Amino acid sequence: MKKHLLAAATLALTTVTAASALAADEPKQGGTLVMAIQTTPRHLNPAVQSGTATGQPGTQLFASLLRYDEGWEPQPYLAESWEISEDELTVTINLVEGATFHDGKPITSEDVAFSIDTVKANHPFKSMFAPVTAVETPDATTAIIKLSEPHPALMLAMSSQLLSIIPKHVYGDGQDPKAHPQNSENVVGSGPFKLTEFKRDQHIILERYDDYFMEGLPYLDKIVMRIVKDGAARTIALESGELMLSGFEQEPRDINRMKKKDTLDVSNAGYAAIGPVNWLAFNTQQGKTADPAVRKAIAYAVDRDFLLKAIMLGATEAALTGIHPGSPFYDGTVEPYDIDLDKANQLLDDAGYAKGDDGMRFPLTVDFGWASAKPVAEYLKPQLKKVGIDITVRSSADFPTWAKRVSNHEFDITFDNVFNWGDPVIGVHRTYSSQNIKKGVIWSNTQQYSNARVDELMAMAGATNDIEKRKKYYAEFQQILADELPLYPLYPSPYHTISNTQVGNPPNSVWGTSHPLDRVYLK
Amino acid sequence: MSLTQTIAKRIGWGLLLLIGVLILNFTLISIAPGDIADSIAGDMGGADATVIEEIRERYGLNEPFYVQLWRYVSGVARLDLGFSYFYNTPVTELILEKLPATLLLVFSSQILAIVLGTLLGVLAAKKPNGIVSLLVTFLSLFGFAAPVFWSGILLIIAFVSIFPLFPVGGMTDVTVEGGFFVQLLDLLHHLFLPMITLASIYLALYSRLARASMLEVLGADYIRTARAKGLPQRMVLYKHALKNALGPLVTVAGLQFSAVMSGAVVVETVFSWPGLGTLALQSILARDTPTIMGILFFSSFVVIVVNILTDITLRMIDPRIKAS
Numbered sequence A: 001m002k003k004h005l006l007a008a009a010t011l012a013l014t015t016v017t018a019a020s021a022l023a024a025d026e027p028k029q030g031g032t033l034v035m036a037i038q039t040t041p042r043h044l045n046p047a048v049q050s051g052t053a054t055g056q057p058g059t060q061l062f063a064s065l066l067r068y069d070e071g072w073e074p075q076p077y078l079a080e081s082w083e084i085s086e087d088e089l090t091v092t093i094n095l096v097e098g099a100t101f102h103d104g105k106p107i108t109s110e111d112v113a114f115s116i117d118t119v120k121a122n123h124p125f126k127s128m129f130a131p132v133t134a135v136e137t138p139d140a141t142t143a144i145i146k147l148s149e150p151h152p153a154l155m156l157a158m159s160s161q162l163l164s165i166i167p168k169h170v171y172g173d174g175q176d177p178k179a180h181p182q183n184s185e186n187v188v189g190s191g192p193f194k195l196t197e198f199k200r201d202q203h204i205i206l207e208r209y210d211d212y213f214m215e216g217l218p219y220l221d222k223i224v225m226r227i228v229k230d231g232a233a234r235t236i237a238l239e240s241g242e243l244m245l246s247g248f249e250q251e252p253r254d255i256n257r258m259k260k261k262d263t264l265d266v267s268n269a270g271y272a273a274i275g276p277v278n279w280l281a282f283n284t285q286q287g288k289t290a291d292p293a294v295r296k297a298i299a300y301a302v303d304r305d306f307l308l309k310a311i312m313l314g315a316t317e318a319a320l321t322g323i324h325p326g327s328p329f330y331d332g333t334v335e336p337y338d339i340d341l342d343k344a345n346q347l348l349d350d351a352g353y354a355k356g357d358d359g360m361r362f363p364l365t366v367d368f369g370w371a372s373a374k375p376v377a378e379y380l381k382p383q384l385k386k387v388g389i390d391i392t393v394r395s396s397a398d399f400p401t402w403a404k405r406v407s408n409h410e411f412d413i414t415f416d417n418v419f420n421w422g423d424p425v426i427g428v429h430r431t432y433s434s435q436n437i438k439k440g441v442i443w444s445n446t447q448q449y450s451n452a453r454v455d456e457l458m459a460m461a462g463a464t465n466d467i468e469k470r471k472k473y474y475a476e477f478q479q480i481l482a483d484e485l486p487l488y489p490l491y492p493s494p495y496h497t498i499s500n501t502q503v504g505n506p507p508n509s510v511w512g513t514s515h516p517l518d519r520v521y522l523k
Numbered sequence B: 001m002s003l004t005q006t007i008a009k010r011i012g013w014g015l016l017l018l019i020g021v022l023i024l025n026f027t028l029i030s031i032a033p034g035d036i037a038d039s040i041a042g043d044m045g046g047a048d049a050t051v052i053e054e055i056r057e058r059y060g061l062n063e064p065f066y067v068q069l070w071r072y073v074s075g076v077a078r079l080d081l082g083f084s085y086f087y088n089t090p091v092t093e094l095i096l097e098k099l100p101a102t103l104l105l106v107f108s109s110q111i112l113a114i115v116l117g118t119l120l121g122v123l124a125a126k127k128p129n130g131i132v133s134l135l136v137t138f139l140s141l142f143g144f145a146a147p148v149f150w151s152g153i154l155l156i157i158a159f160v161s162i163f164p165l166f167p168v169g170g171m172t173d174v175t176v177e178g179g180f181f182v183q184l185l186d187l188l189h190h191l192f193l194p195m196i197t198l199a200s201i202y203l204a205l206y207s208r209l210a211r212a213s214m215l216e217v218l219g220a221d222y223i224r225t226a227r228a229k230g231l232p233q234r235m236v237l238y239k240h241a242l243k244n245a246l247g248p249l250v251t252v253a254g255l256q257f258s259a260v261m262s263g264a265v266v267v268e269t270v271f272s273w274p275g276l277g278t279l280a281l282q283s284i285l286a287r288d289t290p291t292i293m294g295i296l297f298f299s300s301f302v303v304i305v306v307n308i309l310t311d312i313t314l315r316m317i318d319p320r321i322k323a324s
Helices: A002-025 A052-061 A109-122 A231-240 A252-259 A292-301 A304-311 A341-350 A371-385 A399-407 A452-461 A467-484 B003-031 B036-043 B049-058 B065-077 B091-126 B131-145 B148-162 B180-218 B221-228 B233-255 B257-270 B276-286 B289-317 B319-323
Strands: A032-037 A066-068 A074-076 A079-084 A090-095 A132-139 A142-147 A193-199 A203-208 A222-227 A245-249 A264-267 A276-282 A362-368 A389-395 A413-419 A487-492 A496-500
Touching: A032 A052, A032 A231, A052 A193, A052 A203, A052 A222, A074 A079, A090 A109, A109 A132, A109 A142, A231 A245, A231 A252, A231 B148, A245 A252, A252 A264, A252 A496, A276 A292, A292 A341, A292 A371, A292 A389, A292 A487, A304 A371, A304 A487, A362 A371, A362 A399, A371 A389, A371 A413, A399 A413, A399 B036, A399 B276, A452 A467, B003 B065, B003 B289, B036 B049, B036 B276, B065 B289, B091 B131, B091 B180, B091 B233, B091 B257, B091 B276, B091 B289, B131 B180, B148 B180, B148 B257, B180 B233, B180 B257, B221 B233, B233 B289, B257 B276, B257 B289, B276 B289
Parallel strands: A032 A222, A032 A245, A362 A389, A362 A413
Antiparallel strands: A066 A074, A079 A090, A090 A142, A132 A142, A193 A203, A203 A222, A245 A496, A264 A496, A276 A413, A276 A487
16 A cells, blocks of 8 residues: 555656646747847848848748748648649648738738749749749639649748748839838738837847737747847857857857857757858869869869868868758768879879979969858868969958959859758759859859759759659769769858757757747747 | 138038049949949849849949949939948938947047046156056057957957956847936946947057157146146146147047047947948948948048038137248
8 A cells, every 4th residue: 555655656746747847848938039140131021132131030020831840841831731733733822811911911812922923023043933824812811823844942932031921012012122111111021020120230129929820929029139240249148148049150169169058059950951052163164173183183182071170170061962961852972082182193194284393283273252261262272282283372352352253253263152042943953054154143153064964954853843753863963963073062051050048949940040930938 | 811711712622522532432442343233142142143133233233334433423412322232221321320329439439538548648747757657658559559359359258258247249238128327328338348449549549649748748847837836746737737738639639530430440340339330341341332432421521521620720729820
């Protein structure tokens, strides 16, 4: 009997402990989250302005049709459910009932059609909705998207900051949506938070939208996004608790320092859809780098592991292709070009570039466009000297100076950082498509690379929803690129989310902090 | 020449100078490689070729240089500083939005530097070879030699990270709730470190200047007379000597105006202080020509006006200038 009693007491105690543990972890309503963003956005309307500066506040102000979890699975958002027809040319979206804009007017299929049209006409990424021929609106909660060909990128393009649902009754007033006054002030959004104040270079204050369509959300009463440009200042403020959350942190030294702090959670979860990959791009049409043997020799001469350890301080991993390692389409089986100086020298000898009396074969320039890339560019000088390439590092005063050089193809090698933006159709194809060799356009195919089979594979992978087929096409695509090497991939940017341990559910989606923070709470 | 004629002449020269500044700056910015389309594309993570072309079209970047220049200068003549390419906002509105923060920083640091610098200078001049004088000399050389971006970060490490007494940056803490005095206190709390940082350079300058000027005055006959009359040291120093020693200090302080503005650019960036400096840096990096031009126009206007006023004032109080 006694035994039973003890067992019962133990059980009761365990239950109580478990219950209180559960209670401690349970999301709580209320509170103000003070977080950092790194630059002042041009404005707050992601429908006509890409980039994470606008995306982070923009995804709080505006809801999209879908949201993506950390496993790349689409989840219902404004779209309660969706259906793709058998011929893959029709996508039917069923909207949640009762959703309203921040001015109280209902969100209808008309607004969805208007938003898609606006994004298609004004957003810088034309490939997102290019095959959309029409959006039909048979009733207020049904939108039918008609496509000219199957378009697998559509799902990701309907998520996060890529498709903000904006009110037709505000932005349909005939003004240019890119310069609309309500992009920065009196924003009428559809998302979990509404705008209270936007002060350039200071802060963006967001307040809970009480009639948000997701039951019981958002948890927070208020989000204060402070604009803090200086990384050291952000680190100190995060350590002191002045800031509770910051996304897109990528300075390895700061990240490692904050990892040692007990009050901070440092996580690299997420960001795979942003997909920022760093690489050395080659000019494949002019100069010595037009010769694939030279490009391969450089790849063999560069010690990627050294860069990961010494410059990135272990804060990121290797990327062997231009597709982000976190993407389902990444193929890690390609030739990694691990360091092999003998092979590099051999390749150059065989290609007929004999060493001169000074031990040099030929000169090349290396460009970089932002300060954090400088160490890598500087590293190349002594390293490539080992294989007889005389490197001159060219620094640019600022981003536009570098962009001008590279987009006009006036370079040999340049360090570059290009985002995948979700589906390869949106952010990967642009780098390799022979149709996209456009002078004066940065992050077009500035390598001027052209291969008919690569074009064909991209066309096929971009026109089917069959994920296995797509994986197969992209695998072949990555194998060819690893062999012809228009660029030598190095590593993804080490994006991290830093949050105070008091912050519950810190964002970890594939879009990082460019994602609705409606489930974030303060413990 | 009468005073009115002089003023008219000065204003005429000032206007010509302003037009010269506008043309020179516009030309310099146009020579720099890259344009706003590159920087907008950079901000957006890339953009389709049609979008880039549309941006260049919209802002007339494909037109010949002289057309763009004429459009800008004639706009300014109509008192229209144009629209910021980057922020899609009238430049005048942007500048007016940022101006109070910069004025607060510049004036508070200048007042601090002048008052404290003068005091230190006087203390040092009391015993030119004493320990206080040496200390002041050392401090001023240190303040003058240390770049503000470095001293600012040192202050942040010391008083935000190690001894968390001050906020890391910004001008206000929006989570602070309370009445006027609470808000004012919060503002001063944020102002302290950037103000000290910007003041540090000028503190050095003014204390050295005050010391030299005081030493010179203290050697004058009338000071000897004052001392011979049996006036106490404090009276001699602060009433008789300082008054005359202040002259050069005030002149230099006026001339330093443009230098303080440029110092503010750096200090504002280090402390995320939302003023004209931050705006200037951001618009230069973004190639936002109308905004850069607006800030340059505004600051040259202020410097020219300050110079004309100094000229006129000097002419009115010093008969020797009139005679020459």
